[in-house]
Amino acid sequence: MQGREALPDEGDGGRPEGQSRHVPVMLERCLDMLAPALAEPGAVVVDCTLGLGGHSEALLTRFPGVRLVALDRDKEALRLSGERLAPYGERATLVHAVYDELPDVLDRLGIPRVQGVLFDLGVSSMQLDEADRGFAYAQDAPLDMRMDQTTGMSAAEVLNTYPPGELVRILRAYGEEKQAKRIVSAVVREREKEPFTNSARLVELIRDALPQAAKRTGGNPAKRTFQALRIEVNGELSVLERAVPAAVKALAVGGRIAVLSYHSLEDRLVKQVFAAGAANTAPPGLPVVPERYQPRLKLLTRGAELPTEEEVAENRRAAPARLRGAQRIREESAE
Numbered sequence: 001m002q003g004r005e006a007l008p009d010e011g012d013g014g015r016p017e018g019q020s021r022h023v024p025v026m027l028e029r030c031l032d033m034l035a036p037a038l039a040e041p042g043a044v045v046v047d048c049t050l051g052l053g054g055h056s057e058a059l060l061t062r063f064p065g066v067r068l069v070a071l072d073r074d075k076e077a078l079r080l081s082g083e084r085l086a087p088y089g090e091r092a093t094l095v096h097a098v099y100d101e102l103p104d105v106l107d108r109l110g111i112p113r114v115q116g117v118l119f120d121l122g123v124s125s126m127q128l129d130e131a132d133r134g135f136a137y138a139q140d141a142p143l144d145m146r147m148d149q150t151t152g153m154s155a156a157e158v159l160n161t162y163p164p165g166e167l168v169r170i171l172r173a174y175g176e177e178k179q180a181k182r183i184v185s186a187v188v189r190e191r192e193k194e195p196f197t198n199s200a201r202l203v204e205l206i207r208d209a210l211p212q213a214a215k216r217t218g219g220n221p222a223k224r225t226f227q228a229l230r231i232e233v234n235g236e237l238s239v240l241e242r243a244v245p246a247a248v249k250a251l252a253v254g255g256r257i258a259v260l261s262y263h264s265l266e267d268r269l270v271k272q273v274f275a276a277g278a279a280n281t282a283p284p285g286l287p288v289v290p291e292r293y294q295p296r297l298k299l300l301t302r303g304a305e306l307p308t309e310e311e312v313a314e315n316r317r318a319a320p321a322r323l324r325g326a327q328r329i330r331e332e333s334a335e
Contacts, residue, residue, distance in 0.1 A: 023315040024054030025120060026307050026323050030258050031062055033300055033325045034116040037256040041065035045116035046106075046250070048099035048243065053081030055118055060088045066116075068092045069109065071099050073148040073234075098148075100242040106250055113252035121240070122262040140200035145226075145233045155229040159202070160195045164188050174237070174265065175228030183209050183225060199226075227263065237265060244273045248297065251328035256300065258325045267304055267322045274299060274326045291330070300325035 024030075038045055038059075043066045047056045050072040060068055068091060072078050078094055085092045095105050099119065106114065143156035159167070164184050171180035186209040187196070196202055203222045210221050231237055247257055261267040277297030282289045304322035312319045 023318075024058065025260055025315065025318045025321045026305075026311065027055065027058055029305065029323060030055065030118060030260070031058060033258045033323075034059070034118065034256050035063070037115040037254055037327070038063040038066050040115070042067070043115040044069060044111055044113075045118070046102065046114050046247070047071070047118050047120075048102065048247065049118075049120045050081050050094065051077050051120065053084040055120060056081065056092065057084060057088075059116075059118070060085065060091060066091070069105065069111070069114070070094050071097045071102065071105060073098045075148070075150065098239055098243075100239045100246060102243060102246050102250060113255070114250050115252055115255045117247040117251065117255075117257040119244070119247070119257075119259040119261075121236075121260060121266050140198055143196055143199055143202065143229075145230045147234050153233060155233050156196050158229060158232055159187060160191050170232045171225055171228045173228070174231040175224035175226075176264075177224040177228060179210050182211075185209075231265070237269065240266060240269055244270055248273065248277055248326070248328065253328050253331055255328045256325060257328075258300075258323065261304075261322050261324075262320045267324070270324050271304070274324060277326060294330065296328065296330040297326040298329050300327055 034045065037043065043063070045059055045063070045066050045068055047059065047068060047070040050056055050070040051074075053070070056068055056070050059066065068085075068088070070081070070085075070092065072081070072094075073096070075096060078096055082094055085094070093109065097105050106112070143154060143159065145155040146152050158170075162170070167184045167187065168180045171177040171183060177183065183206055186205050187202075190196070190201075190205055202225070203220075206222045206225055244257075244259065251257060259270045261270055274297060278295045278299050280289060280293060280295060282293035286293075301324050304324050306323075307318040307321050
């Protein structure tokens, strides 16, 4: 999606600065990374996180011979990007799906292998900028946070119904929140008086619950809790655990995958999948390594690439972005 980040800092109300809503993150670097795989006419590229269509539009424009398959779980995003991509006609196929459903989507479309895959993880600008979605903590809104508002539990339901121990686990695991117990104790106490419905009450509770020292570092003190709730509501990490290996498997030999992530939990998961694919898995001591043990991926980035200072100045939401890429170098039979 375009202009994503983990969550905006307080002070901008979740609003983009200038044209940041319309600036896809690390766009040119993503296009350059995928370009060698998309040069041939008839190449298929998958945008697993369509959003407002910025990356997809750029792919269709720069590579006039490619066919695009684009996925998003957010129906409003599909509607808006559908209007944007309408001039490209049948070259663009938009699908309402979560990105771990990629194998089923490709199977339904009769596409056995693809030449390129792009993930731009996190929350889209559209979701952050629409107050009633409840993603941004700098403006009062219903505590929803569902990327697909037609299904699943809202953030309010999670806060109001999960056992205290489970809430602590979520805040620690998904928000890396050191004060998880303190925050959850306050949540449990307050939800017994009145269920949570809106974000402002939760933000105020977090501010009141944290010690002064914890409030002085790391931006808005609510951001880690909001990140954790969002990841839980949308099952983001479990979906990603399935989606990245599935995307790698869908690549033809020579195909390339690029993944933009916005916090360490996502980036670590992507790094592990790519590293496993690029590893020699042969038992030690073999004089000749059989092909089935040889790497099936070649890494295209040294570590994670970061946005330039210029890009962050143009689009503040690019600041936490981390880009990793890999190329498929062996046939499926080698796995």
